Amino acid sequence: MSILQKRGALIVLEGCDRAGKTTQCKKLVELLKSEGHKAKFMNFPDRTTQCGALINSYLTNKDNFTDEGIHLLFTLNRWEAKKQMEQLLNSGTSLIVDRYSYSGVAFSSAKGLDMEWCRAPEKGLLRPDLVILLTLTPEAMSKRGGFGDERYEVPELQKRVMEKFLQLKDDKYWKVVDADKTPEDLSYDLYKSVIDTVHKSALSKLSTLW
Ligand code: DGP
Numbered sequence: 001m002s003i004l005q006k007r008g009a010l011i012v013l014e015g016c017d018r019a020g021k022t023t024q025c026k027k028l029v030e031l032l033k034s035e036g037h038k039a040k041f042m043n044f045p046d047r048t049t050q051c052g053a054l055i056n057s058y059l060t061n062k063d064n065f066t067d068e069g070i071h072l073l074f075t076l077n078r079w080e081a082k083k084q085m086e087q088l089l090n091s092g093t094s095l096i097v098d099r100y101s102y103s104g105v106a107f108s109s110a111k112g113l114d115m116e117w118c119r120a121p122e123k124g125l126l127r128p129d130l131v132i133l134l135t136l137t138p139e140a141m142s143k144r145g146g147f148g149d150e151r152y153e154v155p156e157l158q159k160r161v162m163e164k165f166l167q168l169k170d171d172k173y174w175k176v177v178d179a180d181k182t183p184e185d186l187s188y189d190l191y192k193s194v195i196d197t198v199h200k201s202a203l204s205k206l207s208t209l210w
Contacts, residue, residue, distance in 0.1 A: 006202035008094035015134035043098035
């Protein structure tokens with residue numbers, strides 16, 4: 001990064017399934033672009049890589065792995081994107097990312113793996129400038145329609161995952177937002193924090209987890 005090049009911000013949306021993360025991430029990218037910022041949507045798991053294809057067959061119950069094995073595959077999926085993410089951020093593009101290491105730790109520890117063990121292989125990945133945790137009450141979640149038939153789309157597991165997210169929460173750079181509003185109102189709420197983070201991060205150095 002040259003002295004005058006402002007870097008982009010790394011902003012992650014986390015939360016349970018059906019909270020509207022993907023819609024919001026895409027909307028935030030559009031809003032940033034419409035105001036002249038460089039921005040890109042990314043999501044994890046990225047099912048387009050070889051490792052992502054294995055994750056996809058696990059999630060759709062076509063393949064099986066041990067809990068430890070699938071945990072490491074999800075982590076590898078993030079490691080394979082690190083260099084590209086670093087290059088984009090250093091060239092001034094903000095990344096709005098649908099799920100990241102926190103999903104990795106929350107889902108695997110909700111299944112019973114030790115949280116510290118789950119955190120370890122994430123160490124060294126890029127640290128987000130902002131993590132937005134979208135929450136939904138079970139009632140609001142049930143109003144959004146049924147889950148699909150992927151492996152983790154089970155209300156009891158989703159509840160434990162949310163408890164794990166709340167344990168991982170760091171007040172310095174996390175923002176918890178109730179997602180039970182219209183998509184437009186939610187984007188409006190989130191955009192204020194996002195644009196603030198884009199401005200604040202521009203001249204700071206990228207750092208790594210944890
Ligand atoms: P999505 O494509 O965002 O719907 O994610 C697919 C499913 O995988 C969803 O139930 C959340 C779960 N998931 C996402 N990232 C991870 C991860 O790193 N580890 C584990 N165990 N599960 C994850």
